[in-house]
Amino acid sequence: MISNQQLSEYRDRGFVVLEGFASENECDELRERAEALVQQFDPAEIVSIFSTHEQNRLTDDYFLTSGDKIRFFFEENAFNADGTLKYKKEKSINKIGHALHDLDPVFQKFSRSEKLRQLATAIGFEDSLLLQSMYIFKQPNIGGEVTCHQDSTFLYTEPIDIVGLWFALEDATNENGCLWAIPGGQRQGLKSRWVRAPEGGMKFETFDETPWPEDQLVPLEVSKGSLILLHGLLPHRSFENRSARSRHAYTLHLIPKNVRYPNDNWLQRSLPLRGFDQV
Numbered sequence: 001m002i003s004n005q006q007l008s009e010y011r012d013r014g015f016v017v018l019e020g021f022a023s024e025n026e027c028d029e030l031r032e033r034a035e036a037l038v039q040q041f042d043p044a045e046i047v048s049i050f051s052t053h054e055q056n057r058l059t060d061d062y063f064l065t066s067g068d069k070i071r072f073f074f075e076e077n078a079f080n081a082d083g084t085l086k087y088k089k090e091k092s093i094n095k096i097g098h099a100l101h102d103l104d105p106v107f108q109k110f111s112r113s114e115k116l117r118q119l120a121t122a123i124g125f126e127d128s129l130l131l132q133s134m135y136i137f138k139q140p141n142i143g144g145e146v147t148c149h150q151d152s153t154f155l156y157t158e159p160i161d162i163v164g165l166w167f168a169l170e171d172a173t174n175e176n177g178c179l180w181a182i183p184g185g186q187r188q189g190l191k192s193r194w195v196r197a198p199e200g201g202m203k204f205e206t207f208d209e210t211p212w213p214e215d216q217l218v219p220l221e222v223s224k225g226s227l228i229l230l231h232g233l234l235p236h237r238s239f240e241n242r243s244a245r246s247r248h249a250y251t252l253h254l255i256p257k258n259v260r261y262p263n264d265n266w267l268q269r270s271l272p273l274r275g276f277d278q279v
């Protein structure tokens with residue numbers, strides 16, 4: 001599942017790549033399912049532009065109530081000035097989130113597979129809850145950047161303890177917007193939290209104003225089927241995809257059952273969180 005050397009690499013660098021973790025078949029099944037979900041989705045229902053630059057999202061109810069739903073978010077550059085889509089909807093969606101692992105049978109089966117349960121056990125998350133899932137498209141030509149961040153900023157727990165599982169469903173290269181990370185950056189502590197403001201909407205609570213040392217970022221170019229484990233405090237990002245190739249990925253976040261999950265985190269659910277054993 002994961003060797004001792006890979007485990008110590010994860011602890012030291014804050015990330016590790018497990019090549020070939022998901023089979024070609026599993027990757028294709030998830031891709032086909034995501035494509036089917038997009039086909040069923042009517043973009044007229046809601047137009048929500050997702051971007052880490054886009055301040056509108058801070059008050060975007062569609063986003064803030066998506067923690068226990070399957071919702072669709074567009075690339076920031078998907079629209080013409082008149083609000084119409086530049087490309088077909090299947091080439092315009094940035095991501096689907098945030099409860100595929102609970103609500104969709106295909107994603108649920110993959111996310112709670114024996115293989116994933118064993119991996120979670122090996123990395124000390126045997127008694128954990130599946131908090132969030134996302135299908136990220138990083139579309140050809142218009143795939144938006146994700147600026148440098150720590151996942152614990154958005155999914156904060158006390159004590160801080162979260163792991164991100166990032167599955168490459170296609171080869172991810174520098175050209176199509178692979179992940180980048182600052183090795184060892186998880187040791188620098190949490191820079192900020194994104195919290196629900198009492199007056200409504202979201203705001204950042206900043207603990208450390210120093211900019212990210214982005215010159216220390218390294219590219220994580222990986223092949224289809226690779227799994228990247230990401231420590232919740234690891235600074236990471238991805239650049240725009242200006243290439244003609246997409247860069248699909250599926251991500252899952254796990255938290256231990258015994259941490260405190262604050263009610264001012266953005267992600268709140270009516271559906272109870274479930275572990276690997278509760279199918």
Ligand SMILES: O=C(O)CCC(=O)C(=O)O
Nearest residue numbers: 136146151236237238249
């Ligand atoms: O897949 C990407 O491009 C970035 C994903 C990421 O960093 C995140 O969702 O935390």
